[in-house]
Amino acid sequence: MGAARDIIIAGLLLGGIYALIAAGLSLQYGVARVLNVAHGEFIMIGAFITWWLFTNVSFDPLISIVITGPVTFVLGILLYRFVYRKIMVDSPTIEVFEGKSMLAAFGMLYVVQNIARWIWGSNTYAYQYMATSVTGARIPLNRLVALGVVVVVAAAFYVFLSHTRLGKAIRASALDPTTAGLVGVNVYRVLGICFGLGLAMAGIAGSLLSILYSVNTSMGLGYTVIALIVVVLGGLGSIQGAFIGGIFLGLMSSLVSYFQPSMTMIAYYVVFILLLLIRPKGIMGK
């Protein structure tokens, strides 16, 4: 009984962060149509900024999300403006754009990762922050706090999407960019903002992950893969799907690693491949 409770709680805590990462990726693909395989690299950037601020100027890792979020957001806006927008203008069809932008994202993966390696080297770093366990179940406080941040960010984002003018423009551009443009939405601006918001989620997730795990400059790809799996689980482009998929994968990871930790990644892929074959549109896909 205690074991089952621990597995579920650990799974939910992990799943929350997976959900945040995947929601960012889903926003980038669902609206801006960029399958950003460099997503994990911005998680790494967020993690490293947080680690650097904490170890050098004792800046609080939780508060650092007000730095990592905006920094990655601006990076995303610039990246969209100078790379993906040009590719979109040059591409005759949306399929061509998806292919080219994904390959450009692979290029960005190498660029970002190697700039980071240049600055910070290939060592692994870690720090201690709120690593005390909460009474009852053996749950570290920092994990609970991380989940709390995820819930707050998700709620804020939901309100933004459903209750603001810009949120409405984003939803319109996701449904039909051409018509959205006809009714006066500045589509390129909206797509750029979506790409930036996606990266901001990666940056914030990176800050949280740096509290929980050690960081190194090659950590990004693993999280990109997890985000891809979650996004396919939930349905490419569906934000709700990303959250459901994230929680599901978190629970599954916690269950499998309870019995055999080295099988976790294999279990991810088996679920992923089965799902692609049985229901490629994902849980929430249309």
Added chain:
Amino acid sequence: MKRTSPLSSRNISLALLGIVFVLLAILPQLTEAYIVVLLSDILKFIVLTVAWVIFAGPTGYISLASAAFYGVGLYTAAILNADMPFPLVVILAGVFCFIVALGVGALTLRLKGVYFTIFTFGLVQLLYYAVAEVERIATGKRGRFVSTENTETVYYAMFILTVLVLVTAVLIRRSRHGLALRSIGEYEQAAEHSGVNVIWTKVLVFAGSSVFMGMAGAIVATRRAYIDPGIAFDLNVTFMPVLMAILGGMTNLIGPVIGAAVFAYLGEFLLTRLPDLYMLVFGAVMVLAILFFPQGLWGLLAQGWSKLRGGRRAPA
């Protein structure tokens, strides 16, 4: 308009091609071992890139599974090369890859564009973790030793494979399958309605092209002496050929060959002199190439040539 002059550009390029092949064939007799090793490496990238382009070029399906087939080839050689003749091992590696790719293709080529790409990306990672886990349980070790072949054997094997992959690529382009593939790339549903067996064509060509990747892996394994899952299922093996094909230009077969040759050499150069900047330069070049030279190096050359000859349109 058909020209019959013996100095037509077609005959000149065929003669040039012949000279290049003869030079490559007698090269190990003329030069030092380092050059031979470097050339085998360049040929390896030509094989991987052209094999990737055979399928991805006409259809536009971006496969990221190259490393999976390459890795299957490496492991085939690692397990079998001690007990079997080298050519048989290479052929078996091709056969295994064909079977694996047939299965993968039959399962996944029903998926459209981006799902296919994600699946093939996942396949490499799955094989990496699965092989590592199997090795951990079965042998308790991380890697394996491979019984090696000498530098010249490896070079000639890779040379023969290069010729084979180029001939296959040309034959496929000129066959009805090549036409069917291009029509799939242009408009899949229209191709289906015109009587093309879309799935069968895609699966067959995908599996066929993977044979060369597996064979290249088996040949490389006999030079490395030691392999482990990280070496075999290395994502760089997937990305490099894609990068080289894009940089060379994918509208014909010369582009990928030029791209592979230029960037394999450049890679070697950067790796020995500026190892820290190596991947950074590659990433940046990839992004810039997609942004500014969508036709690749070959497209640039063709444009420059047509300007020199005065105003004629560059071949698309």
